[in-house]
Amino acid sequence: KIKLSEKSQKITASVTLAIDAKAKQMMAEGIDVISFGVGEPDFNTPENINRAAIEALDKGITRYTAASGLPLYREVICKKLKDDNNLEYKPENIVVSNGAKHSLYNALLAICNPGDEVIIPVPYWVSYEELVKMADAIPVFVKCSEENEFKMKRNDLLAAITPNTKAILLNSPSNPTGSSYTKDELQMIADIAVEKGIIVIADEIYEKLVYDGAEHISIASLNEKIKDQTIVVNGMSKAYAMTGWRIGYTASNKEIAKIMGNIQSHATSHPNTIAMYASAKALMEDQSSVEEMRKAFDERRKYMVERINQIDGVSCITPKGAFYIMMNISKLKGKEIAGKLIEGSMDFAEICLDKSHVAVVPGMAFGVDDFVRLSYANSMENIRKGLDRIESLIKG
Ligand code: PLP
Numbered sequence: 221k222i223k224l225s226e227k228s229q230k231i232t233a234s235v236t237l238a239i240d241a242k243a244k245q246m247m248a249e250g251i252d253v254i255s256f257g258v259g260e261p262d263f264n265t266p267e268n269i270n271r272a273a274i275e276a277l278d279k280g281i282t283r284y285t286a287a288s289g290l291p292l293y294r295e296v297i298c299k300k301l302k303d304d305n306n307l308e309y310k311p312e313n314i315v316v317s318n319g320a321k322h323s324l325y326n327a328l329l330a331i332c333n334p335g336d337e338v339i340i341p342v343p344y345w346v347s348y349e350e351l352v353k354m355a356d357a358i359p360v361f362v363k364c365s366e367e368n369e370f371k372m373k374r375n376d377l378l379a380a381i382t383p384n385t386k387a388i389l390l391n392s393p394s395n396p397t398g399s400s401y402t403k404d405e406l407q408m409i410a411d412i413a414v415e416k417g418i419i420v421i422a423d424e425i426y427e428k429l430v431y432d433g434a435e436h437i438s439i440a441s442l443n444e445k446i447k448d449q450t451i452v453v454n455g456m457s458k459a460y461a462m463t464g465w466r467i468g469y470t471a472s473n474k475e476i477a478k479i480m481g482n483i484q485s486h487a488t489s490h491p492n493t494i495a496m497y498a499s500a501k502a503l504m505e506d507q508s509s510v511e512e513m514r515k516a517f518d519e520r521r522k523y524m525v526e527r528i529n530q531i532d533g534v535s536c537i538t539p540k541g542a543f544y545i546m547m548n549i550s551k552l553k554g555k556e557i558a559g560k561l562i563e564g565s566m567d568f569a570e571i572c573l574d575k576s577h578v579a580v581v582p583g584m585a586f587g588v589d590d591f592v593r594l595s596y597a598n599s600m601e602n603i604r605k606g607l608d609r610i611e612s613l614i615k616g
Contacts (some may be wrong), residue, residue: 227354227356230353232350234346234347239579239580239582240257240579242579243257246573253579254579254598256579256581256596256606257579260463261463263461266509268506269502272500272501275497276493276497282493284493288315288316288485289317290316290490290496294316295311296503297314299503301471305424305441306441307438312474313471314469314477315477316467317467317468317469319467320453320468322491323453324347325354326480328351328355330483332352332386334356337384337385337386338358339362340360341362341364342362342588343370343396343588343591344391345394360382360385361380362377363376364376366537369397369540370394370399371405381412381416386419387421388418388421390422392422392439393434393436394426394542396586397546398545398546399540400540406439407442410439410442414443418449419450420449420450420451421453422439422452422453424438424453424454425453425458429517431540432538434540440471451476453470454470455467456468456499460502462495466491467492467495517597520600523600523603523604524545524607534610535548536548543596544594546591547580549562549592552568557571558616564584565591565592569581569592575613576610580594581595
């Protein structure tokens with residue numbers, strides 16, 4: 221038998237995509253499944269962005285361009301970073317990739333040596349762990365409690381740091397918790413990162429989706445030192461409902477950007493030129509569709525939080541960003557639901573899908589077993605229906 225890559229065989233398939241696939245399969249069979257599993261806006265890409273893509277086709281903007289991304293788009297990204305995040309970058313600091321996921325991969329490949337450790341606050345987005353392993357580095361998990369809004373505390377961060385710590389993967393607002401770090405909390409992390417010489421990979425893909433007056437702050441904007449040590453990751457998927465377009469980008473110091481550009485130039489080249497042109501227009505033109513979507517998410521968020529906390533046996537804290545809620549199911553553990561003993565988040569997710577036809581993501585996928593993640597990127601009607609079903613399932 222031919223031996224395959226040991227490293228690659230250690231990479232597990234994304235649980236979120238697996239649940240989504242099962243839910244979609246059931247839907248295809250005609251079952252009325254409500255999915256709280258999805259990680260993408262339920263809105264269509266705004267019209268003006270679609271039109272920009274057509275314009276690119278009409279103008280013949282369909283060829284190879286610079287490996288690090290369409291020059292026009294990189295210039296527009298610099299303007300966006302200045303206007304939104306008070307960050308000064310030049311196009312040479314920007315690398316555009318096939319989605320923020322690809323940006324994260326490039327970033328980790330650019331900075332990690334075998335044996336380097338990358339700190340990941342728990343609960344974490346499913347892909348972080350695997351991406352770190354794919355870059356030959358070691359994920360080091362820092363547990364964050366629900367009491368602390370799933371945010372990393374100073375002492376816990378300090379305790380996780382070793383001489384091998386290369387980077388901290390910070391996601392604010394967060395998937396799966398919806399938590400958003402305040403300026404003071406970011407300052408605390410920045411001070412430690414600067415003092416210890418640790419790179420911060422700041423995944424800001426949910427920056428536009430913040431609520432209750434929370435303000436998104438980029439850790440890189442706190443001072444020049446932390447800016448030099450930060451790789452800001454952002455993209456079009458969540459804010460502009462452009463998940464299928466596959467456009468993400470990084471802003472970093474020139475050296476890191478150059479290495480990432482070199483890697484990408486051989487692995488994938490630049491992402492789709494038409495999508496980059498449309499993304500440039502998306503950032504340049506009227507932003508009202510972003511705000512409309514944010515408001516819709518906000519309304520659903522409030523409803524979902526209220527409803528969940530009315531159901532006996534489960535609870536949740538109010539998330540300040542993104543479009544996810546971590547529902548605490550710890551009180552259901554050891555109990556039987558619809559004839560099934562609930563020992564953890566996987567059991568709950570399975571029974572939820574099988575008996576109630578509601579898809580949720582088991583917290584196991586994010587490193588916590590007392591929770592399941594519910595996405596509110598779904599219509600109010602579906603959210604209502606889905607929560608009714610969860611309520612009846614738990615009531616029995
Ligand atoms: N980062 C986080 C925290 C995410 O939740 C996602 C998508 O689910 C991504 C990055 C990747 O987004 P994309 O590759 O579509 O830009």
